[in-house]
Amino acid sequence: MSSSGTTGLSRWQQVRRIATWEFNRFVKWRQQAIGIVVMIVVGTVSGSLTTLVKNARGKDVRVAVVNATTLGFALPTVEGVLWLPAAYDTEAAARAAVTADSVGGALIVRSAAAGDIVLRKRAAWTTNVERALTAARQAAQFATLPVPDSSKAMLLAPFSVKVSTATLANGGTDASTRLITGGILLFGLLVLFNGFASLFAGITGEKQQRITEQIIAIVSPQTWMDGKILGLASAAIAGTLLFTATGAVLAMVLPRVLGNSLFTLPALPSDLAPLLVVALVTLLGIVMWFSFMAAIAATIDDPNSSPRSAMLLIPVLPLGLAFTLIARPETPIAQLLSVFPLTSMAVLPVRLLLTSVPWWEPVLAVLLLAAATWLFRRAAGTIFAVGILMHGKEPTLAETWRWVRRAES
Known part of the structure; x- marks a missing residue:
């Protein structure tokens, strides 16, 4: 920006010329276009990989169960978990199998309402196991109540609520x-x-x-x-x-x-x-x-x-x-x-x-x-x-x- 290009201009013209110069210095339309292309490619690849990861399914985790009969109900089905109720007879043997990485984990049943899960390292599937065992125990106890099946179904049915928003002013x-x-x-x-x-x-x-x-x-x-x-x-x-x-x-x-x-x-x-x-x-x-x-x-x-x-x-x-x-x-x-x-x-x-x-x-x-x-x-x-x-x-x-x-x- 030369002196001859600004000294004869009004103050607002000088401000506008400086502003235009600064704008063009930091906004490069060709680079912006390249950035958009890169963003589209990265977004497409990232979205594809995310979809693949969500749809991917690995091998089921093999979980040994000790004292399964103590539960009083059948082991519930848990996605990604394969129960092994007859693999080991004692807690020590199941723990040794976990340590040796022969199984992914061991469920040690203490009573119909409590148990321990033994792992080599923490895993996310344990939360699903806890929820499934809780639901299975509640269903087993509920089945013993002297209530007709139709009444049981009505009691277990959730209250239906449809949420909507009103149009504002x-x-x-x-x-x-x-x-x-x-x-x-x-x-x-x-x-x-x-x-x-x-x-x-x-x-x-x-x-x-x-x-x-x-x-x-x-x-x-x-x-x-x-x-x-x-x-x-x-x-x-x-x-x-x-x-x-x-x-x-x-x-x-x-x-x-x-x-x-x-x-x-x-x-x-x-x-x-x-x-x-x-x-x-x-x-x-x-x-x-x-x-x-x-x-x-x-x-x-x-x-x-x-x-x-x-x-x-x-x-x-x-x-x-x-x-x-x-x-x-x-x-x-x-x-x-x-x-x-x-x-x-x-x-x-x-x-x-x-x-x-x-x-x-x-x-x-x-x-x-x-x-x-x-x-x-x-x-x-x-x-x-x-x-x-x-x-x-x-x-x-x-x-x-x-x-x-x-x-x-």
Whole structure:
């Protein structure tokens, strides 16, 4: 990016050119296409192998049984287990056979209600054996009761319950709204994590390459930072949209190819207003967090060794709160967190999709998010203007705060 290409442009044109350059630097459409092909191949192979593993059946485990007659009922049929009730007469002999790996295990019957299973190493089939023995014992005892067979069948029959969800006021169902809520929260999380690595690399790159003086001579630090935030956030959104769209197509097409149950996208509600508000809040939240992380990145000398890189995990906290509040969207704490800028991106969608929200709550959340975005963006530009000139030493938090206070005053 040359000086002659930017000095004659307006500030917004400079921001747009920087943003376009950053976007194209991290979004390579050819590489994205190759990644999609690789994702399809890996998904197909993985799905095929999973199907083979589920349908695969190994040899039955040979289990010796000592004192089988003590049970008082026949050994139940257990999938994957082959009973050997007459193989060994004593517990010692059965244990020795297990130790020698002659059998896969031994069931030592102590009474009609208790027994021990001896193994060389723990195995999953023991749970199925315990359940089958319990059911067989209960059935044997139930059969001795002086009750007609018809009454026994009635007593054993489960209570039939058919679960369904009512159509909500927004035209959707509980299941669809929960899927949409989870999808929005997951999308926001993916955008942040996909973009933060590029954000740190993009902002600290000029500092490591010692080209800061040339950059500041071309554009103002605030313009440079605005362009980076806009371009890198757009690149993260585009990459995540492409990734999620490819994943959704695979989820719908791959089961049909493999002969498994199909996945269908949840139906959108007839009232799209809440979803439009959610989209706006999500977009503002992404830009806000990118502005916040840009301010942090401007203080970092080397992202590979700086302990401040751990601050990438900060946005995980509000997203974790949102998943917790899915079952409690009407609590006062949920209402507070839905308008607080650092958490509204994650919590407000939960309340909008799962409960009734007063009109002023989304309006307040959007206004506070916009204000926080503006403040973080100004702080990022101010910190960048001073911090980008420092090499070999990262400023302390107190120094960073003084820079911001001095610039605002």
